Amino acid sequence: MAQVETPQEKRKLVEIRGPRNFRSRVLTDKIAKTACLGVILVAFYPFADILYLFILNGVRSISWARLTENTVGGNSLGGGGLSNALEGSLFLIGLSALIVVPIGVFGGVYLAEFSNNNWISKVSRFTADILAGVPSIVLGYVGFSLLVLYFGWGFSAMAAAITLAVLMFPYILRTTELALRRVPESIREGALALGSNKTSIINRLTLRFALPGILTGVLLAISISVGETAPLIYTASFSNYATTQLFHSPVGYLTYMVFVFSQIPTSEAHALAYLASLLLVLIVLAINLASRVGLRRLTKPLESEG
């Protein structure tokens, strides 16, 4: 363009002004941009503050003894370490994921691929959305009355894991469904036209390409359940000793230490609460990083030029 411009054309370009409100529009644009940035900063400040507090105090509280020893004392004088709670948290996460991932993923596959929007799918979608909005303490109470008392499992890993599974279920179900729905219809049609049936299309194509999305949902659900306290207090209670028992044996977990030990007026208890918080943040961080690495590996074959 530039090389063919005659002097007259150049002048024309310079002379062209925007409409009368042009300057005020530019101004509005700038204000909007600044306002958006401001809101982000305001929202980010408390987050950064919390993170700073935990990391600073958490790191200060790190000691070999606190990481490897069991908790001493419970509701009053808190001391010792939190290895029982760390192990318990990981145990509960693993157990609940083991229960809920297959159910949620298969449910999502059903909703996206087989249901044809029938009434079953409408009802389950609706209930899942409601379930996602039920306060976790209510789920905890249901778990307590049904699993702990009625089934007679007592405070136990199984009761806690099932309660957490119920909490995670709607997220996994819906993200799986959405991830599968994002696979373009043309891919399914192409496979259908080759004479493949629904199951082989799902196995060989759609599930494979929805996998990153599904994994994201699963990890999101796990991250949410890691931070839960209320449902666990009702179902797992707390224990100063690590356990691998599924029934009739209370389990310790990190969020309990944050919740209870932060209220005990000794510096040793506070140190444990801070350390537990730090570990929780690290667990969530680890899950996120792992998912990113995993996603990259999963999506890699899609981008490679060979």
Next chain:
Amino acid sequence: MDLMEAQQERMSKEKSETLERSDENTSSINSQMSPGDRIRMSSLNVYYGNSHVLKDLNLTIEDRKITVIMGPSGCGKSTLIRTLNRMNDTVHAFKLTGEIALDGINIYSKEVNPTLLKLRVGMVFQKPNPFPISIYDNVAFGPKIHKLSKNRAEMDEIVMQALKQAALWEEVKDRLKANALSLSGGQQQRLCIARALAVRPEILLLDEPASALDPGSTAKVQELMVELKKDLTLVLVTHNMQQAATVANKVAFLYNGSLVEVGQSPDIFENPQKKVTEDYISGRLT
């Protein structure tokens, strides 16, 4: 091996066709079946809910010829071609009356398995839709599902044959493991054709296969179609007049869901019998 059986079965069926066919709904068609016809549509009506998309069509598709279905957008071309291998079965509120016979057998009768039908009647779509996996895996997809090869070497052979048939082999032979999405649009479409050919269909349906391609790629796909009709029966849907004139043996002009005119190419372009056809060919109708 399944295919060979199917082929033999078909041939023997063709011979005994006129004798066997006295049973209910197929009788009228087969008496009129001429030996060169592969597909015969009779009194075909298609509805989506309340809208009547195809109205009382009667059309035959001849063996190893290119039959072009031509018409303006929204006239029902795509519906028609998708009906030929039952791609519309899952479409909501799809309803069909009348009959489509493939080698004398109504493809909508209960005995026909829609999956096996698609093995014999392949399809290529308007927009290239390669699977986001390797070129090799794209072509091998169909043969794998239907277990058409006993071992890796046989599969390699099938893939190579299909790619050669689709005139893509020379361009991709050194990067079969590359992602199919790394190909250009025209190459992707030829890959889709290769993918469809890999299960060795007898009939190939092409739904505006070149409409999303640049002129060079379009020309290649057209050449390819002419080449393919040596071995296959082709049905092509297009609204591109030049393309129709270039490749067609037989042209069916569809307008508002009705078959206006059927003729041989180039007769239909030079002497259209109906006013609408003439208007469409001369570009007065869009």
